[in-house]
Amino acid sequence: MLSVVISIAMVLLGIALLLNAWRLFRGPDATDRILALDTLYINSAALIILYGVDIGRADFFAAALLIALFGFVSTMALAKFLLRGDIIE
Amino acid sequence: MSMLIDLLIVFFLLLGSSFALIGSIGLVRLPDIFARLHGPTKATTLGVGSILLGSILYFSSRQGLSLQEILALLFLFMTAPVSAQLLSRAALHRRCDSIARLPEMDDGAEKKSGNS
Numbered sequence: 001m002l003s004v005v006i007s008i009a010m011v012l013l014g015i016a017l018l019l020n021a022w023r024l025f026r027g028p029d030a031t032d033r034i035l036a037l038d039t040l041y042i043n044s045a046a047l048i049i050l051y052g053v054d055i056g057r058a059d060f061f062a063a064a065l066l067i068a069l070f071g072f073v074s075t076m077a078l079a080k081f082l083l084r085g086d087i088i089e
Numbered sequence: 090m091s092m093l094i095d096l097l098i099v100f101f102l103l104l105g106s107s108f109a110l111i112g113s114i115g116l117v118r119l120p121d122i123f124a125r126l127h128g129p130t131k132a133t134t135l136g137v138g139s140i141l142l143g144s145i146l147y148f149s150s151r152q153g154l155s156l157q158e159i160l161a162l163l164f165l166f167m168t169a170p171v172s173a174q175l176l177s178r179a180a181l182h183r184r185c186d187s188i189a190r191l192p193e194m195d196d197g198a199e200k201k202s203g204n205s
Binding site (some may be wrong): 001002005006008009010012013015016017019020022023028029030031032034036038042045046049050053056061064065068069072075076079080082083 | 106
């Protein structure tokens with residue numbers, strides 16, 4: 001039962017990633033693209049956690065944590081750049 | 090008992106991935122950037138939170154108590170509102186199209202348009 005459900009959840013997350021990528025390419029403004037990229041990061045972190053549950057190894061969460069960390073930092077940097085025209089002042 | 094825990098894990102995993110999908114649908118379907126900010130920030134917080142809860146339950150039931158996922162959970166819960174707020178400020182600053190009337194006072198943008 002669990003492996004079937006994990007496959008279903010992976011398919012749902014894959015559709016979510018495709019929708020995010022659509023907004024990333026389509027987005028009318030740079031802010032939309034940054035938001036789509038941020039969501040892409042978080043959803044791929046969730047996908048990695050699901051993969052870790054699937055193969056039964058607990059240390060995959062560190063990779064997900066790293067991806068979430070980099071996603072946050074890059075979102076901060078890009079939003080700062082849009083706000084100020086500079087990242088480090 | 091083990092069956093019950095499996096059912097709970099299945100529930101959390103399905104809830105989390107459905108919410109991530111709903112947030113992404115909101116990202117695609119909603120009309121302007123300020124509305125689009127709602128979908129991903131709320132839904133992926135709950136979505137990834139539920140998936141992490143399922144993961145905590147899974148590894149706690151198989152390999153003894155594992156609480157390291159709470160670290161990622163706390164990190165996501167702290168950073169999602171911060172990035173959403175920064176993005177909305179950037180969207181206000183760039184005067185993005187909105188279906189609502191934008192407020193007149195904005196720290197960066199108003200000063201700039203006042204000077205020019």
